[in-house]
Amino acid sequence: NAGVTQTPKFRVLKTGQSMTLLCAQDMNHEYMYWYRQDPGMGLRLIHYSVGEGTTAKGEVPDGYNVSRLKKQNFLLGLESAAPSQTSVYFCASSQIAGGLGNEQFFGPGTRLTVL
Amino acid sequence: GENVEQHPSTLSVQEGDSAVIKCTYSDSASNYFPWYKQELGKRPQLIIDIRSNVGEKKDQRIAVTLNKTAKHFSLHITETQPEDSAVYFCAAIGAGSYQLTFGKGTKLSVIP
Numbered sequence: 001n002a003g004v005t006q007t008p009k010f011r012v013l014k015t016g017q018s019m020t021l022l023c024a025q026d027m028n029h030e031y032m033y034w035y036r037q038d039p040g041m042g043l044r045l046i047h048y049s050v051g052e053g054t055t056a057k058g059e060v061p062d063g064y065n066v067s068r069l070k071k072q073n074f075l076l077g078l079e080s081a082a083p084s085q086t087s088v089y090f091c092a093s094s095q096i097a098g099g100l101g102n103e104q105f106f107g108p109g110t111r112l113t114v115l
Numbered sequence: 116g117e118n119v120e121q122h123p124s125t126l127s128v129q130e131g132d133s134a135v136i137k138c139t140y141s142d143s144a145s146n147y148f149p150w151y152k153q154e155l156g157k158r159p160q161l162i163i164d165i166r167s168n169v170g171e172k173k174d175q176r177i178a179v180t181l182n183k184t185a186k187h188f189s190l191h192i193t194e195t196q197p198e199d200s201a202v203y204f205c206a207a208i209g210a211g212s213y214q215l216t217f218g219k220g221t222k223l224s225v226i227p
Contacts, residue, residue, distance in 0.1 A: 031213065040124075042204060042217040043159065050213060058214055059116075090158065103149070104215065106158040 001026050004107035006091050012113045013081045021076040021110050023091030031094045032074040033058070033104065034066060036087040043090065049074055081114045088112070117142040119207050121218025128195050129226050136221045138205035139187040145207040148181060148188045149215075154201045162203075163190070195225045 007022045023032065034046040045058030047066040055066045063085060065077045074093075078085060088111050092104040118141040128134050140148075146167035151159035165172045165179045165188065172179050176195075181188040192199055205218040 033215075040219060042121075042219040044217070045214050048213055056213070059216075103161045103164070106160070108158050 003027065004091055004093055004105050006107040006110050008110060009108065010111050012115065014115050015082060017081050018077070018079050019081065021089055023074045023076070023107055024072055025093040025105070026072065027093060027095070027105065028071070029093035029095050031096070032068065033092045034064070034074065034076045035090045035092065036060065037090060038087050046076065083114045086112060086114045116214070117145060117207055117209065117212075117216040119205060119216050119218045121205050121221060123221060124219065125222045125224070127224045127226060130195060130197060132195055134192045134195055134199070134223055136190045136203055136205070136223070137187060138189070138218050140207040141186070142207070142209055143186065144209040144211070147208050148179070149206050150179060150190050151204045151206065152201045153204065159204060197225050197227050199223060200225045
């Protein structure tokens, strides 16, 4: 099993450009999450999904959109990139909701730089 | 919403010594507290977790304690080794929530 994979690993964008980050998991997990990690800030939840076709906002959703058309995939979109979105983005998945005490498995991360 | 404070932000110990990282949380309804380890350039990985109905949990050299009354929990690493050097994150979440709230991390350096 590959676990959680992310595409691409690195990306450089210019301000105003758009892009989509792809997350895929092969563990048949119901729940998927997108986080951003900035120095000294820990991991902050952007959006999450509790199942195919559903999405919800997390702590820092502004400037991002998501879609979960297939259970195994969770896409994160930046419509008009800004330098403040320079960060490392991690996708994660879990079998059941985190509040019930279930491990979240993380992908390898995508390092995004917006110039 | 939940707020998780983590201390210290950096910690240096000699190999073989113990390391303790402390976290406090604000939401008394939180009931699950995982700890993640992140090596440089790698993804976070769960190393131990504890639920609110348990006061302490051990797994070889690592242990976690929880004080629900004071709303704080701690990670204890004994007999530290150089491979323990990493950033450690605590987190908290409530039973009715999908949002895991992380502390800002502790960079642990184990000096050989």
